[in-house]
Amino acid sequence: MEEGRVKERLSSISHVLSVISGKGGVGKSTVSVNLSYSLAKKGFKVGLMDADITGPNLPKLLGIENLEPEVIEKEIIPLEREGVKVISIGLLTHRDSPIIWRGPLRSKAIIQFISDVRWGKLDFLVVDLPPGTGDEAITTMQVLKPEVSLVVTTPQDLSLLDARKALNMSKYLKIKVIGVIENMSFLRCPNCGERIEIFGKGGGMKLAKEFGVEYLGEVPFDLEARKMSDLGRIPVLESPNTEFSEKFNQISDRIIQIVS
Numbered sequence: 035m036e037e038g039r040v041k042e043r044l045s046s047i048s049h050v051l052s053v054i055s056g057k058g059g060v061g062k063s064t065v066s067v068n069l070s071y072s073l074a075k076k077g078f079k080v081g082l083m084d085a086d087i088t089g090p091n092l093p094k095l096l097g098i099e100n101l102e103p104e105v106i107e108k109e110i111i112p113l114e115r116e117g118v119k120v121i122s123i124g125l126l127t128h129r130d131s132p133i134i135w136r137g138p139l140r141s142k143a144i145i146q147f148i149s150d151v152r153w154g155k156l157d158f159l160v161v162d163l164p165p166g167t168g169d170e171a172i173t174t175m176q177v178l179k180p181e182v183s184l185v186v187t188t189p190q191d192l193s194l195l196d197a198r199k200a201l202n203m204s205k206y207l208k209i210k211v212i213g214v215i216e217n218m219s220f221l222r223c224p225n226c227g228e229r230i231e232i233f234g235k236g237g238g239m240k241l242a243k244e245f246g247v248e249y250l251g252e253v254p255f256d257l258e259a260r261k262m263s264d265l266g267r268i269p270v271l272e273s274p275n276t277e278f279s280e281k282f283n284q285i286s287d288r289i290i291q292i293v294s
C-alpha cells in the first residue's frame with residue numbers, strides 16, 4: 035500500500051538519482067549537496083532528500099538544522115535553500131516517537147518518510163541514501179527504484195572493498211549505476227600544484243572497469259570546501275571556479291546527458 039503512495043509521490047519527478055556508498059564518511063552527502071546545486075545552477079528544478087537515517091548530516095551541511103519543516107494535511111513540506119527543495123529525515127526525528135527509529139522499524143520509517151514529502155514538480159530528486167548494504171539501504175532502494183545511481187568511494191582499499199559490495203547490491207536490485215566517483219582522491223599542493231595522492235591511485239577507475247560502469251572522475255580533497263561545509267555553506271555556489279566545483283559541474287553535465 036505504501037509502495038503505491040510512493041509511486042504516486044514520485045510521479046511528478048522526472049529523474050530520481052540516488053547517491054550510494056559502501057560505508058559512511060566517504061563524502062556521500064558532500065557529493066549529494068554539490069551535485070544538487072550544480073544541477074540547480076543549470077536551471078533544473080531540484081529536490082534533495084536525505085534518507086540516511088544512520089547519520090543524517092545534510093541539515094548541518096546546509097545550515098538548516100534548526101529549521102522545522104511544515105506539515106500540512108499530513109504531508110511534509112520541504113524547506114527551500116538557494117532554490118533547492120530540501121528535506122532530511124534528521125529534521126523530523128525529534129518530533130516522532132523514538133521507538134520508530136529502532137530496529138526493523140527504521141526501514142519502515144524511511145518508507146513512510148519517502149511517501150510523505152510533498153515535492154511538487156521536479157526535474158531531479160537527488161537522494162542521499164543510507165550507506166552500506168544493510169536493510170535500510172536495500173529497502174530504500176527497493177521502494178524508491180531510482181532511475182540512476184552513483185557510487186561514491188575514496189581511493190582507500192577498505193572503502194573500495196565496501197564500494198564493491200554496494201555495486202553488487204545495485205546489480206542484484208537491478209538499479210542502474212551510471213558511474214563511480216572517487217572522492218578525496220588527491221590534495222593539490224598549494225605551492226607547486228602537484229597532486230598528492232594520499233590514499234593511493236587508480237582504485238575508483240579499476241572498480242568502474244570491473245563493473246562495466248563509467249568512471250566519473252576524481253574530486254580533490256578541498257580544505258576550503260570542508261570548512262565551508264562545516265558552516266553550512268555550499269562550495270559549488272560560493273567558490274564555483276575551484277577544481278572541486280568544476281568537477282561537480284562536469285559530473286552534473288554528464289548526468290544530464292545520460293538521462294536525456
Ligand SMILES: Nc1ncnc2c1ncn2[C@@H]1O[C@H](COP(=O)(O)OP(=O)(O)O)[C@@H](O)[C@H]1O
Pocket residue numbers: 055057058059060061062063064065089091217218253254255256257259260263264
Ligand atoms: N572532497 C572533499 N574535500 C574536503 N572535505 C571533504 C570532501 N568530501 C567530503 N569531505 C568532508 O569529509 C567529511 C565526511 O563527508 P560526508 O559527505 O559527510 O560523508 P558521508 O555522507 O559519506 O558520511 C565531512 O566533514 C566533509 O566535509
Ligand SMILES: [Mg+2]
Pocket residue numbers: 062063064086089090091092162
Ligand atoms: Mg552523509
